Amino acid sequence: MLHSFSETVRSFLLILALSTCFTTAFDLQAKVEQLEKNYVRIKEHLEAKIMDLETKVGRLEDKVKEQDSLLAVLKNGHKPLKDSVDINQHHRYNAILRTCHEIYAANPSFYPGMYWIDPDGHGIGDPPSPSTAT
Incomplete structure (x- = not known):
């Protein structure tokens, strides 16, 4: 009887370990899917921010060129005529x-x-x- 009790305990522990593994696997799968969704959302957000910043950089570069040309004119001591x-x-x-x-x-x-x-x-x-x- 002692032998069968020990077998029963082993079987119980094995079933408990297997059920824990399956539960953990399902939890891990759900967490991985959530992480993938978060990654896609963050990636799209950052790509939009990059496009916005590239647009702003282009505008600022245009302003810098304009300011450089005005500065060159002022350094020469002349003001540009309008037309x-x-x-x-x-x-x-x-x-x-x-x-x-x-x-x-x-x-x-x-x-x-x-x-x-x-x-x-x-x-x-x-x-x-x-x-x-x-």
């Missing part, structure tokens, strides 16, 4: 005026800088001289 109409108007009205105030009154879009003025009038007396208009 060819401004250039044509500048040449058409390129008469030498008497004062900086007259220059500004003739075209308020002129930038501060060096301009030729002729205080005694164009073609009269002393020749024109450079003056700084502010």
Whole structure:
């Protein structure tokens, strides 16, 4: 009887171990599936973030190029004219005026800088001289 009790205990322990293994296997399978779902969700989220950041980087690179070109113009001491109409108007009205105030009154879009003025009038007396208009 002792022998059969020991066999019964062994059988019970074997059944308990097998049931634990199957239960653990099912739990592990569910956990693996959940982890796979989480991985896919995180991967999609990160891919969307990467695309968003790449778009932002492109915009920032464009802004940097624009700022670099403006900086180069400013380093040269010139301000860019808005379009060819401004250039044509500048040449058409390129008469030498008497004062900086007259220059500004003739075209308020002129930038501060060096301009030729002729205080005694164009073609009269002393020749024109450079003056700084502010």
